[in-house]
Amino acid sequence: MDLILKLDAGRPIIISPSMSGTYAVGLALNYPELISGWVPVAPVSLTSATVSQYEHLSLPVLAVYGEKDTSFRGQVEEYLGKIPGVTMVMISGASHPCYLDRPDVWHRALLSFLDSLNVD
Numbered sequence: 001m002d003l004i005l006k007l008d009a010g011r012p013i014i015i016s017p018s019m020s021g022t023y024a025v026g027l028a029l030n031y032p033e034l035i036s037g038w039v040p041v042a043p044v045s046l047t048s049a050t051v052s053q054y055e056h057l058s059l060p061v062l063a064v065y066g067e068k069d070t071s072f073r074g075q076v077e078e079y080l081g082k083i084p085g086v087t088m089v090m091i092s093g094a095s096h097p098c099y100l101d102r103p104d105v106w107h108r109a110l111l112s113f114l115d116s117l118n119v120d
Helices: 002-007 018-030 051-055 073-082 103-116
Strands: 013-017 037-041 062-066 087-091
Touching: 013 018, 018 037, 037 103, 051 073, 062 073, 062 103, 073 087, 087 103
Parallel strands: 013 037, 037 062, 062 087
Antiparallel strands: none
């Protein structure tokens, strides 16, 4: 949060793969007014907040996870799936680093999401 304010660069879109979910979950849930969108990719630490907190998040979200990511797939579906208007993308045949396993699918999903936002 401090970095976003210090840079005074507007409201960024936060992309948070895996362990960076530890920081991004709190940022998205507690300071959504500071960011334009959130792209959690197989994030960890989803259970650090309640389902109710996700249900009340008012922020464009693209949640991405791999079909074979058995460690976090259930949490992504259970927690992030509760965000109103969330776009969920399960990348078939992909594991935890789904963006590395299927970069073509990852890039299409990300670019489509970014195009859908009205951000300058």
